[in-house]
Amino acid sequence: SxxxxxxxxxxxxxxxxxxxxxxxxxxxxxxxxxxxxxxxxxxxxxxxxxxxEFYRDVGWDLPLEYLKPHLHKDGTRRHLGLKYYRISGREIPTGDKQPxxxxxxxxxxxxxxxxxxxxxxxxxxxxxxxxxxxxxxxxxxxxxxxxxxxxxxxxxxxxxxxxxxxxxxxxxxxxxxxxxxxxxxxxxxQQPSASSWGANGYYKVWLNENNSWMYPYQHDAERRMTELANKFNEPTEIERRVLNQSARELLLAQSSDWAFQIYQGTTVQYSSNRFKAHIHRFNLLATALESGDINEELLTEIETRDNIFAEIDFRTYRSY
Structure with missing residues (x-):
């Protein structure tokens, strides 16, 4: 606003x-x-x-032995989506919620x-x-x-x-x-003012002393993606796959959630690892494309792992 x-x-x-x-x-x-x-x-x-009540879930309520067939292999409790209680009141502890x-x-x-x-x-x-x-x-x-x-x-x-x-x-x-x-x-x-939905209405959430290290890597990948998209005017089928998967990895690295969660102090390691993994896979694919040494087995594995945006077209990144 x-x-x-x-x-x-x-x-x-x-x-x-x-x-x-x-x-x-x-x-x-x-x-x-x-x-x-x-x-x-x-x-x-x-x-x-x-x-x-969102936070009262059978994954935490029922005996572990009963839940095991519905948990991951490590047997760790988690939300299962079956919630039999109502909010009941703001001051009522989670364990005292009513049906x-x-x-x-x-x-x-x-x-x-x-x-x-x-x-x-x-x-x-x-x-x-x-x-x-x-x-x-x-x-x-x-x-x-x-x-x-x-x-x-x-x-x-x-x-x-x-x-x-x-x-x-x-x-x-x-x-x-x-x-x-x-x-x-x-x-x-009107020329609107700079703004965001983050704390205090500006950009500190996404750019601060805890997450600023991310952006040089991200910006390098952005420039590299544009260069590759410009360079390959008529890619072969496998080159097209590499280019499209590179675009997917870049978009996943650009997710604002990683910087946001690092700022919040929640799942910091997970967010850092996810960002690094997508940047690493992007650079791996870009280097393979530039050298002409494409490992199709590795490409297929990455495509399977990060299969978002099925209709993506790398040509979106062209600067012309």
């Missing part, structure tokens, strides 16, 4: 209208109020006592969806009073993993939400950013 709020010039409608960058890119700022109602650990909907009652949770999702839509209608009416005819837009983006993972009932909430929006369609309209732009509503031109 602060990208627009602190942009130049100041936004006429705050975060409740997009702005257009000088290069033609439209920016939609997240509405803080709607974000808090869903994400906040204190007042957000997912924390209601009726909803399923989950699906009907209670189902009813609560309907109640929360109705509450959410009602608050959006009141918010829109209040904004409209000062917008002089300009339609207020409430942008409400959320991480997809919230719905169904952290918040088990999240998909039900969305179902009830869109039913309620349809029922109240004379008062409020759900719309995508693309459709809003297609409506040709005048948009203010």
């Amino acid at each position: 602060h990208a627009i709020l602190y942009g130049d010039p100041r936004p006429r409608y705050g975060v409740h209208a997009p702005v257009l960058c000088p290069n033609g890119v439209a920016i939609f700022a997240r509405d803080v109020e709607t974000s808090e109602q869903v994400w906040s650990a204190e007042v957000g909907y997912p924390g209601n006592a009726a909803y399923r 989950y009652v699906p009907n209670w949770a189902h009813a609560k999702t309907a109640e929360d969806a109705t509450d959410f839509v009602g608050k959006r209608i009141r918010q829109a009416h209040k904004l409209r009073e000062t917008f002089e005819g300009h339609p207020p837009l409430v942008t409400a983006p959320y991480d997809a993993e919230l719905y169904g993972h952290w918040w088990f009932e999240g998909p039900q909430f969305l179902d009830f939400l869109f039913r309620e929006l349809h029922y109240k369609k004379d008062l409020i309209e759900p719309i995508t950013p693309g459709d809003f732009l297609d409506a040709r509503i005048p948009i203010q031109i």
Whole structure:
């Protein structure tokens, strides 16, 4: 939100209208109020006592002997996805949680969806009073993993939400950013401020004394990928496979999760190892390509290990 709020010039409608960058890119700022109602650990909907408790799992509750057929070979306890308890209350210890009652949770999702839509209608009416005819837009983006993972009932909430929006369609309209732009509503031109969703709204989370060592390796790989993509205009089939797998390894190395987790101090060794492994495999493939000495067995092993982005095309990295 602060990208627009602190942009130049100041936004006429705050975060409740997009702005257009000088290069033609439209920016939609997240509405803080709607974000808090869903994400906040204190007042957000997912924390209601009726909803399923994420951290109480049979993988930790049941006798180890009973669980062994469902665990990895090392027999270490883990989450199995079977969770029979509800949140019960914020101050209630995990071991004292009460049994989950699906009907209670189902009813609560309907109640929360109705509450959410009602608050959006009141918010829109209040904004409209000062917008002089300009339609207020409430942008409400959320991480997809919230719905169904952290918040088990999240998909039900969305179902009830869109039913309620349809029922109240004379008062409020759900719309995508693309459709809003297609409506040709005048948009203010603005240069937004530098920003991120990280702590304090800037970049320290991803660039600090603990993870800055990563970037020289990453930037070298980025430059090398572009050089290879430019060089191989008509690659053979095996060269094409190496180029595409190199692109996969680069993308995996670029994942912001590695730097984020190192900053957080969680799974530091794992994150460091993952980053190093992808950079190593990228350089291994790039060197093989440059030398013409491609080990197809090794290539197949790497393709099998890191098989994300099946339709990737290395030509995306060409600079022309």
